[in-house]
Amino acid sequence: MxxxxxxxxxxxxxxxxxxxxxxxxxxxxxxxxxxxxxxxxxxxxxxxxxxxxxxxxxxxxxxxxxxxxxxxxxxxxxxxxxxxxxxxxxxxxxxxxxxxxxxxxxxxxxxxxxxxxxxxxxxxxxxxxxxxxxxxxxxxxxxxxxxxxxxxxxxxxxxxxxxxxxxxxxxxxxxxxxxxxxxxxxxxxxxxxxxxxxxxxxxxxxxxxxxxxxxxxxxxxxxxxxxxxxxxxxxxxxxxxxxxxxxxxxxxxxxxxxxxxxxxxxxxxxxxxxxxxxxxxxxxxxxxxxxxxxxxxxxxxxxxxxxxxAPALPAHPFPVEPERDDFDETKLSVHWHTLRTPADPSWLSLTERPGYLRLRGRESLYSLHRQSMAARRVQSFRCEVETCVAFEPANFNQMAGLVLYYDDQDHYYLRISHDEELGKHLNVIVSDQGQMDELDAKVVTGWERVYLKASFDQDKLQFSFSPDGLSWQPIGPELYTGLLADEYKNKLSFTGAFAGVCAQDLNGTMQHADFDYFVYREHP
Structure with missing residues (x-):
């Protein structure tokens, strides 16, 4: 062995x-x-x-x-x-x-x-x-x-x-x-x-x-x-x-x-x-x-x-971890972490809508205090993450979606929000050393559920979305995964890439988003 x-x-x-x-x-x-x-x-x-x-x-x-x-x-x-x-x-x-x-x-x-x-x-x-x-x-x-x-x-x-x-x-x-x-x-x-x-x-x-x-x-x-x-x-x-x-x-x-x-x-x-x-x-x-x-x-x-x-010990494998978390338990699994604050029922619930992870929006992705985020480690250079969210934002201050997070300064975000001209829409947010850009808006007005995916392939990352989880289309350009690394642009940091779900409500009204499941799947 x-x-x-x-x-x-x-x-x-x-x-x-x-x-x-x-x-x-x-x-x-x-x-x-x-x-x-x-x-x-x-x-x-x-x-x-x-x-x-x-x-x-x-x-x-x-x-x-x-x-x-x-x-x-x-x-x-x-x-x-x-x-x-x-x-x-x-x-x-x-x-x-x-x-x-x-x-x-x-x-x-x-x-x-x-x-x-x-x-x-x-x-x-x-x-x-x-x-x-x-x-x-x-x-x-x-x-x-x-x-x-x-x-x-x-x-x-x-x-x-x-x-x-x-x-x-x-x-x-x-x-x-x-x-x-x-x-x-x-x-x-x-x-x-x-x-x-x-x-x-x-x-x-x-x-x-x-x-x-x-x-x-x-x-x-x-x-x-x-x-x-x-x-x-x-x-x-x-x-x-x-x-x-x-x-x-x-x-x-x-x-x-x-x-x-x-x-x-x-x-x-x-x-x-x-x-x-x-x-x-x-x-x-x-x-x-x-x-x-x-x-x-x-x-x-x-x-x-x-x-x-290996040492001279009996082999002791553990059951294979499932790729999909359907949020059917009353608490998050050991793979999940939240950012800086514990999973408090005031903003995160697995019971208000059984089978869903409900997040109530709080502060922005730049906040060091009260973010509504649940995420897990990215552990392979070739993998994909997927979720499905039901979310009805009323204005541009309300957002929810799939986040790939290194820290408050460097992250990628495929988010749903609302705009006076576009209505309910998706776009890709890039934060590079604290400089934010918004890329490639797609209108999703009338969609009760939006399926979101991110695919990692070594140094390349591609977001995609779907109305049904079957037919997918890319959104935004191919992105660089190095942005999610410790020494990106010579910064001195010590963590690693997380993939997860999040919600923000900068109005302070804590509009909620419901996530049906989360998939983490590795590829050879």
Missing amino acids: MIHNPILRGFNPDASAIRVGDDYYIATSTFEWFPGVLIHHSKDLVHWRPLTHVLTRESQLTLRGIPSSGGIWAPSLSYDEGTYYLCFTNVVGRKGVYKDLHNYVVTAPSIEGPWSEPIYLNSSGFDHFLFHDSDGRKYLFNMQWDFRKGKNRFAGIIMQEYDPREQKLTGPVKLVTQGTNIGVTEGPMVYKKDGYYYLLVAEGGTGINHAATLMRARSVEGPYEIDPHYPILTTKGHPEHPLQKAGHGSLIETQGGEWYMVHICSRQLPDGSGLSPLGRETSIQKLSWTEDGWLRLASGGRLPELQLP
């Missing part, structure tokens, strides 16, 4: 992995999307399924007003004596030299919850990890941010003891490493084996210079010596490799003593742009220990593998 990378496709970065008994779990970042932190589950490291979310209520996570690519950064998952721990950072500001952020931990008796209210930890930096030592003491590790002129912004990895009874950090803050000459040291993960404390860090930044570096010490406080053959993993200098941005690792030991590392990667468009609308994904690599106690890729070298041997 072989593992095929990426194991978590589409926007699933900053993987933090643990094993509890025979079960494997990975937590990934969700940034401005609600609920916060997606947990994935496997029993064989080959087959994975999205299982649950951790931060499901606003008392745990407030995202209103946070900037795009802010919110949840690099959660870390751990387990100790019957309790699951999840550390997370909420980045509420990221402009200029400052990072306004707050670090918390939540706990649960089961991976599926219920998860506690958050306990505040610190705000000195991001990417924090709670290590449970064998003597019962607990230590928080995180990178330290230094905004001062002339200083290294990534100012090293610091640690402080955590008192679980008092539920707070205690004692002195200690600098344990400033990293290697690769720089941009972050993402600390700590493990204990054979008398050593191993510190695994991400370096090089989360772009094409990304890497994973291992250090070790006899004491949890250090000093930490650097692996003489660092880094363990990187694709720096290999632009031809299909898994770019390889780094930010997390270690797992199987029941049989085999070692693996999950890590960030990115698959790029074939047009040479270096862009990936799928965002940063998660892959896994098999490791081996050297005689002198360092980890290496089992395949040799530092480059990740697309295919690798």
Whole structure:
């Protein structure tokens, strides 16, 4: 049995992995999307399924007003004596030299919850990890941010003891490493084996210079010596490799003593742009220990593998996910997220019109506060999404339709609206770095239902529409999917493309739109 990378496709970065008994779990970042932190589950490291979310209520996570690519950064998952721990950072500001952020931990008796209210930890930096030592003491590790002129912004990895009874950090803050000459040291993960404390860090930044570096010490406080053959993993200098941005690792030991590392990667468009609308994904690599106690890729070298041997575990596939969601349940499936706010009955309902997802229009697609949007990850370069909407706008301030969303500045929108001259009509909205254009209006007056589709083919995207879901015609020009990527026009962002449905009512009257179904279908 072989593992095929990426194991978590589409926007699933900053993987933090643990094993509890025979079960494997990975937590990934969700940034401005609600609920916060997606947990994935496997029993064989080959087959994975999205299982649950951790931060499901606003008392745990407030995202209103946070900037795009802010919110949840690099959660870390751990387990100790019957309790699951999840550390997370909420980045509420990221402009200029400052990072306004707050670090918390939540706990649960089961991976599926219920998860506690958050306990505040610190705000000195991001990417924090709670290590449970064998003597019962607990230590928080995180990178330290230094905004001062002339200083290294990534100012090293610091640690402080955590008192679980008092539920707070205690004692002195200690600098344990400033990293290697690769720089941009972050993402600390700590493990204990054979008398050593191993510190695994991400370096090089989360772009094409990304890497994973291992250090070790006899004491949890250090000093930490650097692996003489660092880094363990990187694709720096290999632009031809299909898994770019390889780094930010997390270690797992199987029941049989085999070692693996999950890590960030990115698959790029074939047009040479270096862009990936799928965002940063998660892959896994098999490791081996050297005689002198360092980890290496089992395949040799530092480059990740697309295919690798699975561990000696029974195969455990999960049921195939249906392509079509008919909105027949009373709550959204685990695939869906809403933007910055939870799915509140005041604006989203699956019961007011059974078999439909009803959205009540709120603020515009540029809003950082109260959008009415439900969306899921795009996970393949060749796929299509489809929906059917019943919507009767009364004026130009009321809109609803199919959205392909990277962030508030960059998105595509096939929307239904109303115009004094055209009446009820469709058109394509392009927002490119915040500059909006309206393309190719089609009149749909008298249509009770409008079928909408978007087809992805590598770097090309085409919208189409239909009166019956059978005969389709294109609308608008062929569009560039690179607009939905992290580094489009050199912006520094961290999420990935989402496809979904949305509604706006800029009059404030919350006119509703009813979506009958949503299809996400991948093509070879």
